[in-house]
Structures are given as structure tokens and as C-alpha cells.
Amino acid sequence: MSKKSAIKTSLFAAEEREQKLDRKGDLLSTLEKHVKFSDLAAEIDRIAPRPNRKQGGRPPYPTELMVRVLVLQHLYNLSDEALEYQLLDRLSFQRFCGLRHSSSIPDANTLWVFRERISAAGGADALFDAVQRQLQQHGFIARGGQIVDATLVEAPRQHFRKAEKEKLVQGETPPEWTDAQRRQKDTEASWTKKHGKSHHGYKLSISADRKYKLIRKRHVSTAKEHDTNHFEDVLDPANTSRDVWADKGYEDRAREQRLQQNGWRLHIQHKAKRGKPPSECQKRRNTRIAKPRARVEHVFGAMLAMGGKRIRSIGLARAEFGLSIKAAVYNLRRLCSLKESGVAPI
Template sequence: MPKKSAIKTSLFAAEEREQKLDRKGDLLSTLNQHVNFVALAAEIDHIAPRPSDKRGGRPPYPTELMVRVLVLQHLYNLSDEALEYQLLDRLSFQRFCGLRHSSTIPDANTLWVFRERISAAGGADALFDAVQRQLQQHGFIARGGQIVDATLVEAPKQHFHKEEKALLEQAATPAGWTPAQRRQKDTEASWTKKHGKSYHGYKLSISADRKYKLIRKRHISTAKEHDTNHFEAVLDRANTSRDVWADKGYEDQSREQRLNQGSWRLHIQHKAKKGKPQSDCQKRRNTRIARPRARVEHVFGSICAMGGKAIRSIGLARAVFGLSIKATVYNLRRLCSLREGGVVPI
């Protein structure tokens, strides 16, 4: 007598798999539930209208679909080619984008063209601000004070000859570079050292509210720019509290005095001066600041898990776009965590 097979066939297998995904808590289903992608697409259409299809050819994909694809790319840290493959192969991606019964999907080139078009029109700012409005609509306004910090984001390392470096420092391009080299050389990323280790790339500075750990402001610069230069650029003046926490890298007595006079309450750790060790009082103060300040490390940990500590693009403009979208997607993911965790806005 033949043994029974553990594999069962069903005409409703696809629907049964989708139901099982829902029971297991599919993140993409949760995003569908809590995020208004129609509103996000409307913001993009406002600043960068879809190209006209009057000249014939394949009509452009709906903006909402492309925004969803962009979210997927940054949520799972996928290249354009890898994302195209996953859209063809992965059930949850197809369902999230509404492509379950579509005979075509956006390819790598389509995504690149969409990203370049909206980047030139300020799409990163539009999406980040639109998500901020949705956070407020859910009741998650910035409260509890804010934490300012920065993290290094590595870019592909570049190798230049001594003569090339001299020209680049003068904002000139070496005459011997071919058009391909001009496209592939990142002349804007810079080197810096942290804890004795060298890094090449850019820097993401953020302000996250202490209550919900949502990114409220962000600024992207080259790696060599000091964190303290962007302190006020990321200061969130909409937070209900005037408390600000930061580590010793942001210590600046003149600025602290000026902001304290402007009703801000700055909690910035003090550096130990050369030849003058910190007093017990200063150590206790730094320890008190360390606990609330550490909440921002959870934010950077989540961004790192989404591949946000390295980029594949070349140039500051693309780094600004990519890291801004990464911060936006982090906020969407955090919104789902707060809603699914039963956090009730106060």
C-alpha cells in the first residue's frame, strides 16, 4: 500500500498561504493597515507629476505603486535588480504592491527613472514631511523632549592618485577621466576617524523624540563634517518639551548659553579635559544624561538592520535622497510597532 504524501494540493492554496501570512503578523500587511499610501502618492504627484503618455508607449505605473516599491527597497535594503527579482518571486511583495494578478512588474530601470525624477523635484522632503503629518494624525506628536545624535554611513571607497586629490580639493575634475569614470567616482564622500578607525562616506544627523523614538528632523552631510555643526539644523522646535539630550561630541559652551537663554534646557555630556580628570559630580551628571540619550541608539540600531549604515549610491545628492527615504521608512515601521504594541498617544 503506497504511503500517503504530506503534500496536499488545493485550488485555494494561494489564498490559504495569504491567510497564514496574516496570522503570522506580516509587516507589509501591517503597513497597509496603518499607512495612507494614497496620500503619500498624492504628495509625489503634486511636486513631480507623472510623465504624459500621449506620445504612445507603455503608460507609466501608478505613483502609489512606485511609492510602495520604494518603501520595499529601503525596508529590505535591496538593489534595483534584487528588488525586481523579489517582485517577480515573492508573494508578500506582490500582495503589498497590488501585483498578484499583474502580467508586468516595475523593472530595475523603471525604479531608477522614478527615483531620479522625484529626487530632482524634492521627493525625499515631500515624503518625509507627509509621513510626519500622518504620525500627527495618529496622535504621535513630538513630546518628551528630543535626543540629537549622528551616525556614519559608509560609501564605496574611492582611490585617487596624489595629483587627482589636489585637483579635487580645488573643485576641479581630472582631465584624463573618461565619462564612465566621472559617473563612477564619488568625489563628495569624505574620510573621517571614529574611535581610531577610518570611515569613508557620509553622516546622518537626526533628532528623535524621547517619547516615541520617531525621527523628527534629519540632516545629511559628508563624513568629515563635525556633528556639532548640525546641532541646530536638526533641533525640533515643534516638540512639546524644551529638553534636549546629546553626547559630549555636541559640547559648545557659547551655543549652550545662547540656547539656554532661548528657553531650551540642554542636557549635553561634558568632555574630560586633558590633564584635568572629571569630578565625581560631572561623572554623575554624564551618567544621568546617558540613560535618556541611549534611546537614540535604538533608532540607529533599527536603521542599521534596514541596511542604513552603508549606501550604494554615488554623490551627496543621492546620499541625501537615500538616507532621507531610509529615515522615512524607519518612521513608518516604528508607527506600525507603536500601533500594534497598543501604545496609546497621550
């Protein structure tokens, strides 16, 4: 190499690179600043204590480290194998997880075992609720009413023969399937059509508060279930306002009357009926509702950037776990955005 090479060596090169990352606004450094990962880990340890290794074997990694790894996976939409590689290769990931000087890192199997253990214990609900408490500690309580909406989440497509489909419709498992096939066949994901296009997978319903665009409630169902079935499941009674916005897919006169009697102020767009176009008054009302309702699309757009419109897992239980964690990680990222942009809680 030429003596005039611009490459410089330094005993402090790693520290200098970290300082440059901080100056450029490293998201992981921002998460470190605003999120108490020790509190999230404590909640996981409460519902799913770490395995006892008194009988021998390698001790499990600290829960806080594994929670951080889980956040990385959903923040960057990485498979278990890809995440293992990035932990080995990527400086910012190592720094975030406290692994810069570690001779070992959690591998793909370790992450799978951790995820399965806490999923069976209700870890998704615990982690989501723990994040909600941190939002409230920062002063970002649910304000300004809420917007309810749902989005389709694609799952790995399944191919069944006619005889297999007939058995599944009857609620039975084809007897010729091996144990390995049973594990790999997703019999719970379903098909639906939207705007003339077929989709296979699940559906994530949420309510986001209008003020901060934070997800307050969520529900996961199969794709074929209609959005309106889970409208009340995601209503957040803790919001400071009783206003609720939703698109015309949620129109249900009987339910609206019942909820209005209980104090809710519903702003649901009117759906035109066949052969009866909406009146000018209804069009104006739909337009008024459209602007506040559109704020929930910003939430789904951010989740899409995090890979939130597709899952790799099989089965409703794993879909519920993965999408709940995705919603919690979205909230952590949104919290950092609010704090760094100087938005002050009211």
C-alpha cells in the first residue's frame, strides 16, 4: 500500500467510530437514552423466570440482553440466523447489547428458545404492557381520542391437496401428515380479498391515540375475520377523550347506538349502499373524518418499514406474539422520536 494512503490506524479506532455513530444520531443510542430495558427485563423475569442451571449446563444469557436482542430483531426485521450474523459483525448491535468484549453471542437457537419460553408464559402481553407503563412515565398518556383500524399481515403461503383441505375444514388433521409436516403446516392462517387482490395470513387491529400516534391496544386475528368484529376489543377506555375515528368498514348502526349510550363519540365514515350514492352531507362528513383518521396510516407505514406487514412464523399463537412485540417496538421507536423532536407531554 502506498505511503500516502489516507487510511489511518489508531489504538482508539473503535471508540472514535462509536463517537461518530453518536454524532450521526444512532437510533440504538437514542433507545438506550430513553428506554429502561432493565424494567422490561424485570417484567419478563416475573412471568417467565430464567431456567435453573444447578444441574449443570451453560447458564442462560441475562434477560435484559435477550430483550435487547428481541428488540433488534423486530426493529430491523431480521430472521434468527440473520440476527446472529449481525450480532457477530455489526458494531452498533454489539454496543447496544453489551457484547463488544464478549467471546460469545446468542445464536439463532438461543433466541428461538427464549422466544418460545416467554411466548408460552404470556411474554408478549407483559412486554407490551411494560412499554405502556414507560410511555406513561414519560408523560405520554393516551390523549385526543383514538383511531381504530386494521391491516393485513402476509404469512407463508400453504399448499394443500383437495383431500387435505376437506379434512381441515372438518377440523381434523390429515392422518398421513408426519410430525415434521404438522409443525410446518399453518392451518390457522386464512385467505381474504382486499381491493380485488387475494391475501393470505393474519390481521392486526389496533387503536392509536390521536395526539401521539402510539399504539394503545392491539388484537391479532385470521385474515378472513372482518375488521368490525374486533372494534370493541381495541377500544382504549384510558384515553382522555371519548372520540373514536374509523373508516367505513366499521359501520354498524346497532353497535354505534350502544356505544354512544355508554358515552363514546363515534366518527365513522358512511358506506354508500348499492344503487344509493352518498348524499352531499355524507360526503362532507366523510371528508371531515378522513383527516384525523389518516393518522393511523402513519403508524402502519412506520410498521411496514420495520417489516410489520409480513411474518415468518406459523400459527396464530406465534403471529400474536410476533405482532404484539412488533407493536411494542414501534412504540419504543415512536417514544424516541417524540423525545428527540422535543414534543412535550401536555
